[in-house]
Amino acid sequence: MKKYIIYIAILAIGLVLGYVFFGRSAEGSANTKNVSDMTENSTMEKQMWTCSMHPQIMQPEPGDCPICGMDLIPAETGAEGLAMNEIKMSDNAMALANIQTTIVGNVSGTDENTIQLSGKIMANEEANAVQASYFEGRIEKLNVNFTGEEVRRGQLLATIYAPTLVAAQQELLTAASMKESQPALYKAVRNKLKLWKLSETQINQIESSGKVRENFPIYATVSGTVSQKIAEEGDYVKQGQPIVKVSDLGTVWAMFDAYERQISQLKEGQKITVTTNAYPNKEFEATVSFIDPVLNTKSRTVSVRTTLNNKEDILKPGMFVTAKVAMTKGSDNMETQITVPATAVMWTGERSLVYVKTNPNEPVFEMRAVTLGNKNGDVYTITEGLSNGEEVVTNGTFTVDAAAQLQGKKSMMNATGGKTMTGHEGHLGMEGDKNNTGDKMNKTNHTEMNERIEVSNKFQNQLKQVFDDYILLKDALVNDDAKNAQEAGNQINQSLKKVDMKLLSDEKAHNHWMTIQKELKTSANAIENSSDIATQRGHFKHLSAHMISSVQLFGVNENVYIQFCPMADNDKGAYWISLEKEVRNPYYGEAMKTCGEVKATLQ
Template structure:
């Protein structure tokens, strides 16, 4: 009993002291808080948002433009953000491996050079074909293997030639009548000379009075045997090649340049070549030839340089890399280059995400003008300034975050930020593509529908498994089928976004996370189906209540609404916003 009295006394004393100290301090805190609010109002711009539509952000109080509710002060997480800015958490940045790069002038470092890949080939101008000058059977071949070196004047082969045997007999007969019939004698000698018999050989036949059955063929050039075209015992006709000989004292380096690089190349331009076999050795040369024809399959042209190879270190078939120095100009000095991975391409616009706050993960979408592409770098002609920081890895993840927050994104690049069910389809033009490409895209759509139907049924196991199949279908879509540059570039970016979303779904069994990534997957696939077609009529459906009332779209083969984002809890929430024929 005494113990409980002591505990009660201690509790009463604690309450009394708490009132004295914390009660007084609270009053002071209220004053301080009011003072702090005032200072904040004087030093920072207070942003206002809507409790139902957090994507709305305005610098003044008023009504929400979407629902009409009174705006409330934005919390600290959204404070200071511009209308088109998004903030990501450091944890999200780390998980998505989002990386940024500070952009600089194109003329700085190696950005002022063009990198090309190619391989060493024999110099065709120094190639020679050793042929048989008369018809016959090869009795002996002195070239044993490809790659063997031969010298000019070296015996290559011995041939039995019946026609030459007869011609020798004619010579011996004409030699007995050369005084009386000199014209006949000279005609027979010239005939043998046309078969490449030397004056010495002809005189030897006359002197010996004997007919030779086998005749030699000598090399007319020095070099390396690049190909054997006949074997011992083969019958060859007059003029038929026996071996090919290449003089590797000089070789060609053949490079592939993409069509958007052609304007930066010209004959006579200096070039530095490095072979994979000799990474620390550079070979200097100049561009000697640019193929006037474009390879329509690879969209490249061949660029050729001739390299001195007296030491024989460059072997045909070797892989080489070239660095072509770009001529400096005032225009180049003002240009900026960024990695190609930083650029999102929507068909009509090229977009990047700029980090607007150097100390915080705050990003803003920016439209830029693209110049020529050099290797993995794009030259920026408009939209970025030297020293700005752009996202170069995880760009699609940042874009997906912008979509989820209702901000400007790849799927919504208009000036108005209100969620318009039809806005994302405006301006998407149907492009003509081969039927084979549409069939491959249809396989992607079919896997997508398997995933969607499972989400409708609140099943998280099937989407995770189907995502792997979907990834394979996406990777099987052959980009080389697209001959048009616009179609090629658009699919390249949509393909990357589809793969990122499908990969995220394959990594989780959490149906909420699957549905969040399904928003991004659907956005990109809608764009793809609208652009290329799949030879099937599909419906675009929209629910304004998905993702905290930001809204989201999905594709369906039926007009009936079956919501994959809510499943059984709100199965019929949504409407058809478009039909894609």
């Protein structure tokens, strides 16, 4: 009996020890397993699935693509937690695009509390004089040899043969012989000669010599610079006909153009500081002397004039100048306004947009609609949409927007997001997929774009030349021809130089084109300077994004197709423009020439 009691005791102790050493471990393993399962489930809950050929498809679980039937693949986790108006860029992309940001603040706390105007030097019309002939005749000798020559008052300008004066001199000699008997007649003849600007001395010389002169001198009545030669030697001039124009450049006018939004800030008598390109370190102080009461309806500007002292003769008519005018304090609630550089603002025709960096430690940007106030030089005031201390993209704004378009985010041309791009024929028409799900995708992803900016046919034709050179570049990349791609890059640069921004009368259209032109030039330069086709294709993606923007904004009077390859740029995808509906891929050339699809038709 004692023996069995010992066995039972040993068994009980063994069970207790087993629980102590193995039970808790198993429980921990179970707990660990539960935690692992929860983590996995959490990850699965967050994981989204997409199609490699149709990146606009996003589903919370694996399956087949509703468009092409391919198996869905896990979407990149880097986009998790971002809203449709947010985009995240890599540090490498930030560096390549030279994207820069600026923290914005009150206008009253900046040095940009001025209006900046551009203009040029002109001759002071109030100091201009026309030297005319006082009698009819032929110019025998002209002593002014060239425009720009200095003349002084009393200087001999020309000698004229004057038949009418020959007869008048004969009358003088006849009247002089009868001046005792007919003094009134004698006096009348002398006065007649004085009306022809002959001096007393000249008249007395004729009378004392008793001889008739055929040639008479014309003397300068003012001092200054010859701004125009109107007559030449041998010309027959009538009485009062101009011979030369003389400008006194001791004072000159500086004429500036001010936009409508700047007019309220300008007043006659306002202090103005003028600088020139020729003397960048020298400032000229003056006051606004005249504001044109009539608005130029083509450029939407008014002329603003100031008179500058030019005793040192360093200001030449035709020189380009800039001016700074202090803003009127208290207007437009300027104390509460925010300012941003003009390069930060994108304009779609109805909306003004900026990109705000939402995370100070990561390159995450949010598209934001803002309301613009006055433009002062290269700075806009923002009345709504931004707060003090926010960080805004000020260089590379269009690059960020292009990246947003490529990632299917909300962008300048796509107000609701989605990978699908739209065309324009008044509004741009979306070309749907041809399979049975095409209509559904069309309705789901169609986004209406803002109205195209109206520009002149001449500007469109100049832009069309840039576009034609772009097509040559695209074809060279399709054919794996790096040399012709370089030449096309050079041609794009040459055509960009010929685009006349003065044809854009609208200020915002002008600013848009300035930004797009800069980006196009940067990409074209990079392609022109590289003989490596892989490098050229990398820059072609950036070039295409801005070329698409320019065609969408301004048009090129031709139907074009926006095409997309989801495998380009390491499966990030890339767009390009084509004149043909048939896909010919510039990112892969002969390797995968037909890879891609038509995303939109721009009409």
